[in-house]
Amino acid sequence: MKTLLHCCCGPCTAGSLPAFLERGREVTGWYFNPNIHPYKEFTARRDSFIQYMQAVNCEYLVENEYPLEDWLLVQAPLAKERQARCGNCYRLRLEPAAQKAAELGYDAFSTTLLVSPYQDHQLLIEVGQEMALRYGVSFDYIDLRPGFRDGQNQAREMGLYMQKYCGCIYSEKERYVKKKKKAAE
Template identity: 30%
Template sequence: MSDFERPVLVPPAGHKKVLLHSCCAPCSGEVMEAMTASGIDYTIFFYNPNIHPKEEYLLRKEENIRFAEQHDVPFVDADYDTVNWFKRAKGMEWEPERGIRCTMCFDMRFERTALYAHEHGFPVITSSLGISRWKNMDQINDCGERAASHYPDMTYWTFNWRKGGGASRMIEISKREHFYQQEYCGCVYSLRDTNAHRVAQGREEIRIGELFYGDADS
């Protein structure tokens, strides 16, 4: 783990058992190290049916599993529920990033996270999604709190994982671990829009599976 001297983190109500929804290894690496340093008993819940194509999904999941196993952190591999995700995204295909499609996507993933937490005795849930500067933290927190509100005595931990240098350590850990470096949010519509932007700038489209943190000083 990092040599950084971290402050002790205390989950809501002083609970020590947390279910961490993880979107990928780069985003969760700092969150995991921060919780480990504070003695928090946490489990990773990987439920991300938005990620497309399956090759990309497997790359992100396998990197997350590798890092979890390296530190003996329990990892729950949930269903790759793409049919349900596309059904819920119907009519939102051209919505912009951070719009209502993203809200739907966060809701879907956090609803499943909260259900698993309820069924397995986790009083607190949180997510690594908020550490990314590309995400709207208020949007993520609203979705997390909404999912947790369906269950008595469950709380969504709205901790700002970016603060105190967290966003910078996320990159440092990713380079140290040589994580796979995804270049778009995850869904097919994000991939479409990101590629369109790149082509308009005279750049190549994304090549899935080719870029890793630390390659060519990325």
């Protein structure tokens, strides 16, 4: 099966790719992440993805378009509703992934977001299945979470950039606010 794998960064790709290859998938990684702010962070994660894919000699595509403004316009009304905002964020990435997989003739699409214990795994499955139906390609679901730690360790060994927050400006704020709250407690 040929799978277009939406990739959010190098470390998550390192934790995810082996599970697809072990199952005999032909994988192309695809970097598309308008939710990663600011621009320098977007490029740091993109470059860590490229570095990893080149090191393991796997085919990849990069979407350099960075529609930050479109992402913010859609997400601003949901700024204070984390679950709705994250669900929408999954849609804003998995819909283009499913669409691209269909356009390029892949059998399926999937996402490295499934490796993270910090993401809403069930919601990701629901959005993936919704997009699969909409674009007539399979959602290649694998519970990738068992590979998370290995991916992080491999990324550190390779000297890949390791991010400190989920991606958007809201999550960047939460990173510091949570720390402050903990310190105050």
